[in-house]
Amino acid sequence: MSSTPQPRPGGRTARNRAQVLAAVSAELAENGYDALTVDAVAARSGVHRTTVYRRWRDVGGLLTDLLDSTSDDDWQPADTGSLRGDLTALNQEIQTSLTEHPSIATALIAASFRSEEAARALRRLWEDRYERCGIVVDRAVQRGELEAGTDARALLIAATAPLYHQLVLLGTPPDPELPAQAAGTAALAAAAGAFARGSGQVEGE
Amino acid sequence: MSSTPQPRPGGRTARNRAQVLAAVSAELAENGYDALTVDAVAARSGVHRTTVYRRWRDVGGLLTDLLDSTSDDDWQPADTGSLRGDLTALNQEIQTSLTEHPSIATALIAASFRSEEAARALRRLWEDRYERCGIVVDRAVQRGELEAGTDARALLIAATAPLYHQLVLLGTPPDPELPAQAAGTAALAAAAGAFARGSGQVEGE
Numbered sequence: 001m002s003s004t005p006q007p008r009p010g011g012r013t014a015r016n017r018a019q020v021l022a023a024v025s026a027e028l029a030e031n032g033y034d035a036l037t038v039d040a041v042a043a044r045s046g047v048h049r050t051t052v053y054r055r056w057r058d059v060g061g062l063l064t065d066l067l068d069s070t071s072d073d074d075w076q077p078a079d080t081g082s083l084r085g086d087l088t089a090l091n092q093e094i095q096t097s098l099t100e101h102p103s104i105a106t107a108l109i110a111a112s113f114r115s116e117e118a119a120r121a122l123r124r125l126w127e128d129r130y131e132r133c134g135i136v137v138d139r140a141v142q143r144g145e146l147e148a149g150t151d152a153r154a155l156l157i158a159a160t161a162p163l164y165h166q167l168v169l170l171g172t173p174p175d176p177e178l179p180a181q182a183a184g185t186a187a188l189a190a191a192a193g194a195f196a197r198g199s200g201q202v203e204g205e
Numbered sequence: 206m207s208s209t210p211q212p213r214p215g216g217r218t219a220r221n222r223a224q225v226l227a228a229v230s231a232e233l234a235e236n237g238y239d240a241l242t243v244d245a246v247a248a249r250s251g252v253h254r255t256t257v258y259r260r261w262r263d264v265g266g267l268l269t270d271l272l273d274s275t276s277d278d279d280w281q282p283a284d285t286g287s288l289r290g291d292l293t294a295l296n297q298e299i300q301t302s303l304t305e306h307p308s309i310a311t312a313l314i315a316a317s318f319r320s321e322e323a324a325r326a327l328r329r330l331w332e333d334r335y336e337r338c339g340i341v342v343d344r345a346v347q348r349g350e351l352e353a354g355t356d357a358r359a360l361l362i363a364a365t366a367p368l369y370h371q372l373v374l375l376g377t378p379p380d381p382e383l384p385a386q387a388a389g390t391a392a393l394a395a396a397a398g399a400f401a402r403g404s405g406q407v408e409g410e
Contacts, residue, residue, distance in 0.1 A: 110318040158390050161370035162362050189394040
């Protein structure tokens with residue numbers, strides 16, 4: 001519509017997004033959700049305020065895009081050769097992300113209690129991670145460690161939930177044994193058939 | 206110091222506290238932490254504003270007292286005759302408290318991300334519950350279901366964490382099978398020795 005030259009869509013758009021999302025992470029980690037504003041993000045990013053408002057609209061839009069961008073990466077769970085080892089490696093990554101200073105992960109969880117948009121984006125991110133971690137269970141089945149038909153999502157939640165509970169909800173100081181302990185518990189329960197579908201439980205239609 | 210007659214300490218003080226804490230619960234559940242103010246609590250409680258400010262000072266003081274009052278009750282875990290049954294009953298109570306509308310428990314967890322005082326009070330409440338639930342593990346040891354020296358706190362966190370994770374953090378709709386499923390998983394792991402102190406792990410000094 002205007003006669004001013006349009007920016008080439010690839011380069012500047014992607015660069016703007018990277019700068020804005022880096023600024024969201026930094027603001028969130030340093031000052032928390034309460035202090036997060038579109039203006040502060042724009043100022044820190046070096047991207048024009050008008051551009052940031054037009055593309056991301058508000059704090060909810062910024063958080064959603066930050067979380068969605070995390071799903072764009074090529075993260076895969078480690079392949080250590082055993083179910084217990086794979087779950088321990090996963091838990092070590094989670095423990096690091098929840099205890100580093102500043103912790104973006106903890107800030108995003110806190111934000112999810114105040115923004116329905118952030119809560120939905122966080123949920124999508126977690127479900128994406130459970131899907132990617134399905135291979136951990138597939139490999140365990142192939143090695144004969146688990147029965148086919150093991151409920152991967154329930155197993156992954158059992159393995160990882162104690163870390164979120166202790167580090168985020170209870171605020172317990174990080175324990176170097178916790179990742180392996182929670183992983184070992186879930187692996188023992190899995191080997192005992194705790195997540196076998198159809199054994200003792202009727203599957204949903 | 207003043208010549209006005211002092212209220213008898215027992216009756217009115219206790220009655221004021223009950224009215225104020227009921228008002229905090231109601232405000233929190235209906236409007237959330239963000240809308241919680243001392244003035245709104247005072248108005249709803251029928252207790253004089255000046256009294257509420259003098260005794261509870263601010264929102265942090267109100268939340269702390271609400272949580273501490275929960276530890277004053279005589280709650281005990283159900284005795285169902287098996288470890289799996291006791292943990293399932295506990296999880297059913299937790300699932301109810303997290304999914305009822307309005308849910309004070311969920312509002313308090315949300316508040317703990319914004320108020321360090323609320324976070325500390327919530328932590329005290331949880332630790333109090335883990336202590337009271339120690340008897341569940343003691344009974345299982347007496348019945349011969351578990352080895353003596355089982356780490357009760359780790360077992361209780363493993364049994365209950367998936368409920369907080371699914372219902373509070375992931376926002377998964379309540380699943381009537383979840384309390385028994387999470388309890389069964391922890392009971393299987395416990396029977397397999399997952400929480401035995403000293404087996405494979407060196408106890409702290």
